[in-house]
Amino acid sequence: MTGLPIDSVLPQIAQKLVENTSLVLQAPPGAGKTTGVPLHLLQSDWLGDNKIIMLEPRRLAARAAATRMAELLGEDLGETVGYRIRLEKKVSARTRVEVVTEGILTRMLQNDPELSGVGLVIFDEFHERSLQADLGLALCLEVQAALRDDLRILVMSATLDGQAVSRLMDDAPVITSEGRSFPVEIKYGKETERRNIPFDMADKIEEALAEEGGSILAFLPGVGEIKRVENLLLSKKTTTDIEVYPLYGDLPMAKQRKAIEPVGDGRRKVVLATSIAETSLTIDGIRIIIDCGFRRSPRFDPSSGLTRLETIRVSRASADQRAGRAGRLEPGICYRLWPESQNGALALQDRPEIQEADLCSLVLELLNWGATGPEELSWCTVPPKSSWKQAIELLRSLGAIDQSDHITDHGKNMSRLPVHPRLAHMLVRGREENAGWLACLIAALLTERDILQEGSAKTQTNLLVRIDAFTSKSKERGFKFDSYRLKQVKRTAEQYARALGVRPDTTFNTEHVGGLASLAYPDRIGKLRKNAVGRFKLSGGKGAELDELDPLASRPYLVMTNIGGAGASARVYQAIEVSESQIRKFHAESIVLEDRVRLDDLKGVFLGEEVERCGEVILKATRVKEPDQEAIKQEILTLVRGRGLTILEPDADFEHLCHRVISAGALAQKTDWLDFSEAGLISSLESWLLPYLDSVTTFKALQALDFKSILLSFLGWDKRQFLDENFPSRIELPTGNTARINYVDPKLPILEVRLQELFGLSVTPSIFGGRIPLRLHLLSPARRPLQVTSDLAGFWANTYHEVKKDMKGRYPRHYWPDDPLIAEPTSKTKKNMNKARR
DNA sequence: CTCTCCCT
Known part of the structure; x- marks a missing residue:
């Protein structure tokens, strides 16, 4: 040493x-x-x-x-x-x-x-x-x-x-301390515009093969990019005498080993890898690194409780780590696909995992430790509040903590198991139901990498297929499993069984799989939506989608064991069918019976129902003859809150009034004003809409309400008086006509008007007692935009004469006076002007 | 268009 x-x-x-x-x-x-x-x-x-x-x-x-x-x-x-x-x-x-x-x-x-x-x-x-x-x-x-x-x-x-x-x-x-490694020469990309990662990478690999000797390790964000680069390389003539190996965690073990081993007979190797090769694996004989500068990274979203993948820029630390892989045994070279000038845009370090991850396990550990909140410990990075809160809510729904957030006996039992609290809950409950071993198998399958081999069934989402790998049924179906991973899952399941105190069992009943899985994911029990194959409503309130051709896509109830994606509807990657009776059995305490009102979308009528639901999933609904009017009223408010004011189909007058009120508040800097933005009106629905709903029983009747008048009376006499005097809806023009003022931009009211209608007017029209000049959008006789100005006098003095020349050619039948300030304002042609005079 | 680790 x-x-x-x-x-x-x-x-x-x-x-x-x-x-x-x-x-x-x-x-x-x-x-x-x-x-x-x-x-x-x-x-x-x-x-x-x-x-x-x-x-x-x-x-x-x-x-x-x-x-x-x-x-x-x-x-x-x-x-x-x-x-x-x-x-x-x-x-x-x-x-x-x-x-x-x-x-x-x-x-x-x-x-x-x-x-x-x-x-x-x-x-x-x-x-x-x-x-x-x-x-x-x-x-x-x-x-x-x-x-x-x-x-x-x-x-x-x-x-x-x-x-x-x-x-x-x-x-x-x-x-x-000093370190020691061989020097690595860094070569940056050009400033020129780049296309996309796979194309740029394939080109750079070709270039590096020509310039340098030795084998190449190329870093790409994920499997998709790796496959595309592989195809691009295979189609290039210059890259025929090399061996290309993909390398990522989901690759079967045998193929991973091939990528890591040295190639024989002096051939050159190109390894296309994810960030797995950054720290976890060392590849033999690499002299050249090519770094695309991106990686895929999981990000937990506390609002949905889901983790989704993002393609993000690598940090400086990570780029240096990647480059360092070229200098393990001899001096190396690293090509970076980005220009050196972009280095400043990279973060110095990756964000610590505690900021990005699901904190459920961590929170349970701390509660078991005796802490009641994150502030009781010293953290390098304090766990984010939103993730902490989401974890607390999930732990409560799993029975790990009580209403005052103290750990329960069940929670203590859960924290002894080396799995995510969701799975720990399933294991403990599974043991109580005499299905302990099956629960261990499910937990192991959901923890370890997928045992199903790529290609054996293109997208096989059914968890049951994996369970069958452990029964005699597996041989009948023709699915291929990765034997290494199968062994791994079995060992993991056995570890869980030891921790749980149950014995491996060969005679488990696979009908219980869905029910057990629903214990781990009480918020991801999905019910098939009506007339919508593949689309499910989840007990947690979100939506989830499966491919229409998936055999599971038309089953009435599923438990989504693996979902991802952002937005209102998540993508289902793995699921298991569950029966209604299993849901009732395992979630009896969270099933509620209630009267409610529902809008029948087709008939547009509000119906009364007695509903049995598990979270947001309706297990059973029975019609009730006379729906309660109070319940209808509340359902209308819920509908508007959920889908926005647009479901009321408000007319242009309604929107104009809203914009006008918002604009008046902003321009007059009123402090005691009302919030007429969509969010503001939705939060005050009880005040302005509720009083008009006493006799509304159909959707049509709701939409037929005169919302503009309703809002005006909500505004009240004083405010309405102020509004009409200072921020009128229309303004009178020199012709005697009136024009509507556009208040869409709250800071800048606009008047669209034909130029000729302003002849004779030297001052810019204004509102709020002359304090706010209108922004004029001057139009041609055919209402085409000519000029935008807030200074009418300046316009007459300068730009008008050029505009006039142009207009005379295009609209010869209209009146284009030399001195617009003494001319008669008009909206008509010359002929009609004369007619009107006579 | 599914990253990668890890748990008596």
């Missing part, structure tokens, strides 16, 4: 930790910190008989770090150095350095908040800012402050954000 950059700072690290219980180490890749630091600190006096725990963000990294350290000591794994990751551990009573994945630490803390026997916790790769690492650090700081003032915490980070972490840890000292 000689000659690593970290060696020169190791004594300093050890010495600082004698007096300080917290320390930050900044060391770039190649410094040797992951193996050097724990082994060196093992000799510290303060450690005594206690252990060192080191956190790694990935299982692969944990196993590798432990293996290297054991090698350096000349020992086997599990002696002085061991590791613990999910489903696998190599530790013994002698073990002094335990490398664990981040989630394991949370588990350790929940079991023993004092972390007995642990002297030092090291957070490796903290710059990645995973949710688990942020949570782990917050909890460790709490332990240090409240229970264990001798516990030492060392945060190791590759990038220069150490100061922020240091402040969080009571201004802990920061030690910086």
Whole structure:
């Protein structure tokens, strides 16, 4: 272990930790910190008989770090150095350095908040800012402050954000180390306009193959782009003697392995990868990196409770990490598809996961820990309020917390299981229903990667097909499963079964799958909409859609086990049929019976119904003869709130009045005014609309109401008086005609008028006692726009003479006087003007 | 037009 950059700072690290219980180490890749630091600190006096725990963000990294350290000591794994990751551990009573994945630490803390026997916790790769690492650090700081003032915490980070972490840890000292890697030459794209990622990437790969020797690793955002680049490369003549390998997480294991292995007989390799190759995998023999500059990233939307994927720009840190992959063994080269001038537009760091992710598990962990809110702990980044609130609501609906947000016994049972709280709820309830093993299988299938192989059925959304892989039925159907993943799912299910205390079972009843899944997703029970194949209304209130040709698309009830997408209607990626009786059985306490009124869209009549519903899903509706008028009135308000004022089909007068009132409020700067914007009127529906609904029983009658008059009386006499005097609806023109003032722009009332009608008028027409001049849109006799001005006198003096020349040619029968100020205003032709005089 | 990790 000689000659690593970290060696020169190791004594300093050890010495600082004698007096300080917290320390930050900044060391770039190649410094040797992951193996050097724990082994060196093992000799510290303060450690005594206690252990060192080191956190790694990935299982692969944990196993590798432990293996290297054991090698350096000349020992086997599990002696002085061991590791613990999910489903696998190599530790013994002698073990002094335990490398664990981040989630394991949370588990350790929940079991023993004092972390007995642990002297030092090291957070490796903290710059990645995973949710688990942020949570782990917050909890460790709490332990240090409240229970264990001798516990030492060392945060190791590759990038220069150490100061922020240091402040969080009571201004802990920061030690910086050099790194070591081979130089990587960066080549930027040209400033010229680019087309799209796949085209640009294929061109750049061709260019790099011609310019440079060695194999290429190209970073693309996702599977779609990878497939397109692959096709483009195959169609190019210059790229025939290379091997192209896609590489992404959903690729079957065998194919992933092929992409990572070296190619034989000196052929060149082009690997098209997602960000999986940024940290998780190392590919043999790469000299050239090509970075498209984008990645796909999950983003949790607390309002829908869904996570959707976004294609976003990479951060500077991530681009540097990608480039660094070219300089692992020899000097390398990195082509970036963006011009250097755009570097400033990239964020320095990626947003920490805690800001982007579903916080349900984290919140349950903290409530179980005894915290009642996020403010009770010290965070690197405070969890967003909206995600916290959504998590609390979901946990309440799963019965994990009570009405006062305290964890229940059920919640405690849930938090012991190593799964998302949704699935934990399903497991615990499944066990109560004697379907524990089936619940474990479902949870494992929903947690691990899809076992169904691509191509065996183009888009197979049915969860039951996956369940059948574990029964004798699988052979009959001809679906192909990835055997590695199948094994993985089985191991995971067995882990859950151990944690739950149930036995694997071969005789489970697959009819219960839908019901069990509905426990995990009580907000995603979907009911098929009437006359709409593939479109479902979800119990949580949103909509969801399946391909019309999907066999599930016409089933009456589904549980959506995987949905994504934004907006009102989500895309269903995986679902399972559920029967009405299963919904009734598993959701008895949330099914309500109520009287309500519904608008029959076809007949336009309000009908009374007695309704049995589970969330927003109607299980049963029975007609009631005489609907209650109060209920009709409330239903009308609900309709308008949901669909907006447009369902009232308001006429132009109504809209004009609204604009006029808004404009008057803005221009006269009234403080005691009424809000006539759509949002404002919707929030005051009770005041202005409700009093007129006493005899409305049909939709037609509703639309026939005179909304303009209704709004005028809502406005009241004083305000209406002020409005008419200062912001009139129409204005009189010199001809004696009147013209409507356009108030659409609240700050700028407009008068559209034919130029000739203003002859003789020297002052710009105005409102509000002359304080607001109207913006004039002057029109030709055929009402074509000629000129826009707020200064009529200036127009007559200057522009008019040019306009006149043009107009005389085009409208010879009209009157175009040389001096418009003394001319007679008119809306007519010359002939008709004379007629009128006689 | 589905990223990628992770949980006694």
